[in-house]
Amino acid sequence: MSAVHYDSYTEARAHLKDLLDAAGQGRVATARRDAEYAAVVDAERLRYALAMLCPSTAEAVAENDGWSVFLPGLPIAADGASFDEAVAKHSSPCASTPTIGRTGYEMRPTTARTGAWSS
Structure with a gap:
């Protein structure tokens, strides 16, 4: 080679x-x-x-009519109608754009129970 x-x-x-x-x-x-x-x-x-090299610490939560997958402490999240769809969006470098909050790259949980993010 x-x-x-x-x-x-x-x-x-x-x-x-x-x-x-x-x-x-x-x-x-x-x-x-x-x-x-x-x-x-x-x-x-x-x-x-x-x-x-960097195993994922992604967390998934069921909320409303779908699923959210996010990396705690990082501005990266994906949503989908099903668990598989959310994971696929989270895993693909091009399928979704990281969710970014109003204050730039900082994201704040709205509730600890659901893991939903505010914008």
Whole structure:
């Protein structure tokens, strides 16, 4: 398995398919701009590695006509009509946007019993 590296973003753009193919195959895929390096990583491999390094402390609560999943102490939450839908939204990096409260990234529980968040 050989690494793929490009010394400029212009060169990386010209070889974007090769860069993405290498990342998808689990090979090292990097590009440099000035003194900074960027790595291209397959999203599923990154998700798996992060899940192994930082196990989730997600909590789920049934409320109203659905479910909410959230990470205590972090501004990340997802809601769904079913438990599976809420977990899928919480697990997907693109399926939902973190819920952000009125005061920026701070979220405040409205009730300890349900774990509902105020906005």
